[in-house]
Amino acid sequence: MKQIIIGGQEVKAGETKRIQLEMPPLYTDTHMSIPVHVQRGKRDGPTLFVSAAIHGDELNGIEIINRLLRSSAIKRLRGTLIAVPMVNVYGVLSQSRYLPDRRDLNRSFPGSKKGSLAGRLAHLFLNEIVEQCDIGIDLHTGAIHRSNLPQIRANLSDPETLEMAKAFGLPVLLNAELRDGSLRQVASEMGVKMVLYEAGQALRYDEFSIRAGVKGIINIMRHTGMLNKTTRKGPNIKMFVAKQSGWVRANESGFVMHKAQLGDHIGKDEILATISDPFGDVLDNVFSPQEGVVIGKQNIPLVQEGEAIYHIAYFGKPDSVAEHLELVQDNLLPTDVSSVSSVEN
Numbered sequence: 001m002k003q004i005i006i007g008g009q010e011v012k013a014g015e016t017k018r019i020q021l022e023m024p025p026l027y028t029d030t031h032m033s034i035p036v037h038v039q040r041g042k043r044d045g046p047t048l049f050v051s052a053a054i055h056g057d058e059l060n061g062i063e064i065i066n067r068l069l070r071s072s073a074i075k076r077l078r079g080t081l082i083a084v085p086m087v088n089v090y091g092v093l094s095q096s097r098y099l100p101d102r103r104d105l106n107r108s109f110p111g112s113k114k115g116s117l118a119g120r121l122a123h124l125f126l127n128e129i130v131e132q133c134d135i136g137i138d139l140h141t142g143a144i145h146r147s148n149l150p151q152i153r154a155n156l157s158d159p160e161t162l163e164m165a166k167a168f169g170l171p172v173l174l175n176a177e178l179r180d181g182s183l184r185q186v187a188s189e190m191g192v193k194m195v196l197y198e199a200g201q202a203l204r205y206d207e208f209s210i211r212a213g214v215k216g217i218i219n220i221m222r223h224t225g226m227l228n229k230t231t232r233k234g235p236n237i238k239m240f241v242a243k244q245s246g247w248v249r250a251n252e253s254g255f256v257m258h259k260a261q262l263g264d265h266i267g268k269d270e271i272l273a274t275i276s277d278p279f280g281d282v283l284d285n286v287f288s289p290q291e292g293v294v295i296g297k298q299n300i301p302l303v304q305e306g307e308a309i310y311h312i313a314y315f316g317k318p319d320s321v322a323e324h325l326e327l328v329q330d331n332l333l334p335t336d337v338s339s340v341s342s343v344e345n
Contacts, residue, residue, distance in 0.1 A: 001044050004080055006036055006128050014042040021128055024120045037069055037083040045079025045226050049129050050217060052139040054106050056091015057202040061139025064213035073218050079226045087125055107181040130187055136194040137217055138183055142201045145300040149262040150199035150212045161193050166239050167223035168216035172295060173241045174313055211332040235331055242313035250303040252283040264294045272310055290314055
């Protein structure tokens with residue numbers, strides 16, 4: 001098996017270690033570190049990193065990783081799991097998406113050892129964690145006051161990445177372009193196959209999103225040979241691949257009354273919401289420009305003209321996306337993750 005060294009500590013086959021990866025100090029001379037859990041199987045296999053809170057206010061992923069590490073399903077591991085529940089520790093501390101230098105960490109890769117705070121943190125994470133891995137799963141939520149339908153975003157034109165995305169087990173797959181400075185872009189250039197899980201909203205735990213995330217990661221670990229495949233059968237979840245998506249914006253400023261919800265199949269020119277003045281008089285309606293499925297929406301009932309309200313994925317035939325999402329939800333029983341081990345062999 002290949003050598004794994006993180007923060008100057010070697011983790012050998014069969015070992016599990018918790019490592020504090022030291023980050024650049026703040027100007028107050030406050031020293032902080034990234035918590036890293038490394039678990040190595042005795043048998044060879046892929047090296048997977050699972051990361052959360054690259055945006056410090058996106059907390060769902062922290063709980064997903066916590067539950068993953070407590071799951072008995074990962075005890076018989078092949079290869080190496082590197083779990084990082086908080087990448088942007090600074091942001092988690094301040095409940096902020098950004099770093100203290102006001103930069104977005106997920107637009108700062110590959111970074112530099114002598115760059116800004118964001119650049120140094122990006123460089124540290126890339127060289128200590130990502131560079132050692134074959135595959136990666138990055139966990140995200142919607143931004144503040146916005147919720148995302150559980151979905152996978154990835155470069156679906158790559159056959160291996162597409163199969164990983166399908167293995168996660170969600171009905172909505174979004175073919176997302178690689179953005180400059182993002183972790184996915186740089187990981188792709190390094191040959192690391194990576195998917196991004198989006199679900200829920202910032203600064204909140206969402207139970208369905210958490211359970212779906214844990215199960216999806218375990219599914220990918222089975223798909224890549226890190227865990228034994230099981231004979232357990234669940235519902236037949238159909239995959240819907242969206243090649244395009246777009247935001248529908250407010251045409252007036254006022255108070256929003258939502259008609260469309262996450263997962264809804266909406267038709268072209270269908271009313272998504274109404275915008276009213278403080279007296280309740282309707283100023284205008286918000287219409288869907290095309291047929292699609294709502295994969296993201298604003299939660300706060302206040303809107304400025306031009307502000308994004310709905311994120312819609314465009315499919316050829318999206319009629320049953322909501323139906324298949326319900327199948328996922330019905331299959332996520334409270335004991336689902338811990339009971340997975342009963343079919344291990």
